[in-house]
Amino acid sequence: MSLDTLLMPFQFPFMQNAFWIALLVAPPTALLSCYLVLKGWALMGDAVSHSILPGVVLAYVLNIPLIVGAFAAGMTCALLTGYLAENSRVKQDTVMGVVFSGMFAVGMILFVAIPSDAHLDHILFGNMLGVGTADLWTAGLISAGVCAVLILKWKDFLLHAFDPAQAQASGLRTGWLHYGLLAILSLTIVATLSSVGLILAVALLVTPGAIAFLLVRSFGRMLVVAVIVGLASMLGGVYLSFHLDAAPAPTIVLVLTAVFVAAFLRRLRVTKVASRGAGA
Numbered sequence: 001m002s003l004d005t006l007l008m009p010f011q012f013p014f015m016q017n018a019f020w021i022a023l024l025v026a027p028p029t030a031l032l033s034c035y036l037v038l039k040g041w042a043l044m045g046d047a048v049s050h051s052i053l054p055g056v057v058l059a060y061v062l063n064i065p066l067i068v069g070a071f072a073a074g075m076t077c078a079l080l081t082g083y084l085a086e087n088s089r090v091k092q093d094t095v096m097g098v099v100f101s102g103m104f105a106v107g108m109i110l111f112v113a114i115p116s117d118a119h120l121d122h123i124l125f126g127n128m129l130g131v132g133t134a135d136l137w138t139a140g141l142i143s144a145g146v147c148a149v150l151i152l153k154w155k156d157f158l159l160h161a162f163d164p165a166q167a168q169a170s171g172l173r174t175g176w177l178h179y180g181l182l183a184i185l186s187l188t189i190v191a192t193l194s195s196v197g198l199i200l201a202v203a204l205l206v207t208p209g210a211i212a213f214l215l216v217r218s219f220g221r222m223l224v225v226a227v228i229v230g231l232a233s234m235l236g237g238v239y240l241s242f243h244l245d246a247a248p249a250p251t252i253v254l255v256l257t258a259v260f261v262a263a264f265l266r267r268l269r270v271t272k273v274a275s276r277g278a279g280a
């Protein structure tokens with residue numbers, strides 16, 4: 001394969017924007033994935049991403065920025081889930097399943113009932129090759145804010161995720177940390193809306209953290225490894241999608257899945273070697 005062929009993806013403006021959105025979206029999703037994995041909130045990311053659809057449709061109808069409707073719907077899902085879990089005998093994961101499926105169904109009905117120029121497949125699966133300047137600015141500003149909060153308050157979020165009772169005993173405002181993390185989750189999903197869409201966003205919010213969890217033992221290294229994995233997978237997925245003539249978002253998810261399988265196999269091998277050494 002010639003050098004011109006290898007560098008061809010970088011010559012097109014739509015591919016350049018796809019690379020840029022990957023660079024902007026990967027760090028916040030990777031950092032957040034570490035907290036979601038540690039806290040056991042993987043389903044929460046899925047719930048919030050699906051529940052954003054009615055907010056997007058209503059924002060289109062009201063002629064307001066889609067980011068406003070998406071964020072409002074995401075926070076509604078998160079707050080409603082928390083309220084129902086605390087005031088009923090139903091477990092939180094069950095409540096999340098009921099809430100996000102119900103909100104997603106409402107969004108689908110509204111989308112069909114209300115004529116619009118929006119493409120449902122772009123909302124659900126993203127449109128990285130159609131990313132514009134406004135999308136880059138939105139993703140960049142959200143990414144900067146989310147990364148700043150997660151990095152500056154990483155110890156507080158870590159303690160709250162690992163042991164909420166100890167966090168409260170230490171004088172931390174656990175309520176602020178809890179709902180702050182939910183707000184950050186909603187904002188991050190909004191940032192990924194134009195790139196990977198609602199359905200595939202959960203892969204970015206879970207897989208990098210899961211891979212880092214398999215590879216390292218300290219949380220500080222887990223954050224670094226997750227960001228590196230997220231950046232490499234997103235950029236590599238976009239690049240491969242051009243040569244494979246495939247959609248970028250699913251290609252990114254496949255790359256992340258392949259890396260996860262490799263990390264899992266490596267972990268199994270290390271565990272077997274350690275058990276043999278202990279047995280000897």
